[in-house]
Amino acid sequence: MSNIFFEVLRPGINTTFQDGGRFHMQHFGVTPGGCMDIESFLIANALVGNSSNEGVIEFAYQGPLLKLIKGKTKISITGNVLFQIKKLNEEAIKGQCYRTYNLDEGDQLDILATKQSAYGYMALEGGFDLKYFCKSVSILDRAEIGSNDGKKIKTNDKINIKRNRNEKKNFRTNFSNTNRDTIRVLKGPQFDSFAKDSQKDFFSKNYKISNLTDRMGMRLEGSIIKNIVSTNIRSEGITKGAIQVPADGQPIILLTDYPTIGGYPKIANVISADYNLLIQKTPGEKIFFKLIELREAEQLYKEHLNNISKTIKNIKEIN
C-alpha cells in the first residue's frame, strides 16, 4: 500500500473512476461501461506515460477539487476543461489541457468546469491505486460494481496513488476539439418499423438534446417518429449508440452504461467514429442525423483511430 494520496475537497457533479470498460460480462447483465470519451481517455494516459488501459478520473460539467496530501505526482487533463493548480506558496497556475503538470505535496488541483462539452479526464503518472472487478476499475453505480465500492467520488474520499512520480519532465501534444452538429448513423435493425415520413424527418430535422441525459442514455426532443409495426419488440441485446424509439416517438440514444437488454425498436445506430463527438454535446444543443453505409463507417473509424495515434505520436517534451 502506497502512502501517496489525494483528498477530495469537492467531488464535482459526476466524478468516477473509469477505464476502457469491462467486457465478456454482458450476458450476466453487466454493461461494458468505461470512459464515455475513449479518445480523451487514451490521450490522457499517453501524456503521463501510462499503459493505454490505466484507470483515470472522469468528470462531467464540474470537476473535483483535489489536494495532494502526501507525495508527488504528474497529471494530465484532457477534453475541453477549465482548471487551475494552486501551489502551496499560493501561486495559481492556469491549466492547459493536453499537457502534463507536476504536483507536489500540498498542491491543489481545481477542475472548475468543462467548456462547451460534457466530459473531461484526469490521468496520473503510474495510475491510481484501485480495486478491479472483472479486469476493470470502471464503476457501475446502479449495482455498486467496480473500484471505490462502485460509487462516485465524494467529499473527504482518500484517493490513493500507486507510486511517486519518476519523470521530472513535462509533455504536451496538439489537439483541437472538433465540433459539428451532424452525427452519422447506420440503419437500425427495426428501421422498417417506422413510417416513411418519420424516416424522412429523422434525417432532415434537428433533434435537441434534453436535460434527461446521463451515462446511460441521451434523450432527444424533436419530430415524433411514428411506428407503424409495434412500439415494443422482443427484448434483445443492445449496442452502444443504438437509437431506440419508445411509444412517445422521441428517440433515446443508448450510451456507455446502457441496459444490456432492451425492448424498444431501434431506428438507427451512431457510428463508432462519431460517438465521442456525440457524448461531448450538452443539453440544449441540436443535432442532425446523416445516414451512411457500413463500409464508410468502418473507413471513418480507421481514420478516427489513426488520428488518435497521430496525437499520441506527437507528444513532445516541454522545454
Next chain:
Amino acid sequence: MFKKLNNIGDCGIVCDFGDEVSRSINTSVIKLFYYIKKEVSEGNLDGVLNYTPSYNKLIINFDLGKINSSKIKDFLNSVDFSKLKTSQNSKKWTIPICYDFEMDLTNMSKTLKIDKDKIIDIHLNTNFFIYMVGFIPGHPFMGDLDSKLFLNRLKTPRVKIPAGSVGIVEKFCNIYSYESPGGWNIIGRTPTKLFNKKDESNPCLLSPGDSVKFKSVSKKEFEKLNNE
C-alpha cells in the same frame, strides 16, 4: 440454426433465430452462445467483446479496431449447429417470495377477474424456465405463465422499484436484482440476492436454461432471510 444475420451499428452482429419465443428456439440461442464464449476464451475470436443471448437472438459486439462484421459473419456461417452442445447442466432453483410486498395484485385481480389468492396460487405452481439474464446485473427473464395471467406493462412505468421485486408481464416473470425503474406488475419480493460481486467468473445465481419455482414465505421469514 439462425435464420438470418444482421448488422447492428458498425461493431455488432445480430443472429436472428426467428420471431417466436419458445424453449426450443431459446435453447439453440444458448448453444451458440456457449460455443462463442468457448471460442473467445480459447483465443480464436480476437476482438469479440460481448455475446448476449436473448429470447430468440444472439448479439455479438466487437472491437472494430481488431475485427469487422464480415469476418464475424464468415465465422458464424461456418458454425456446424449439429455439433453444438449446451455446456452447462441446467439447475433447479427454489426462490422464496413474500407476496405481502405486492404493488399491483388488486389491480391485476380486477383486470383479470381472478382472486388475488388464485393469482398467487397459479404463480406458485408455475415451473419457470429462464430464457435470459440481463437489463441490469443478474436480472432473469422467465416463462411461461398460464395465459390466464397475461397482462401488459404498466401504462406509466415506476421510477423506482425496490430490489428483489418480482413482476409479471404477458407470459413472463422477472426479478429486479437491483433497485431500478420498471413497468412490470409487481406481485411480491424475494430476499434472494441474484448477483454476487465476489464471484468474478460466475456472479449470477441464475443462468439461462435453469428452472425456478417460487416458495411463499411470511414477512417475518423474509426479514430473516434478507438479513442473512
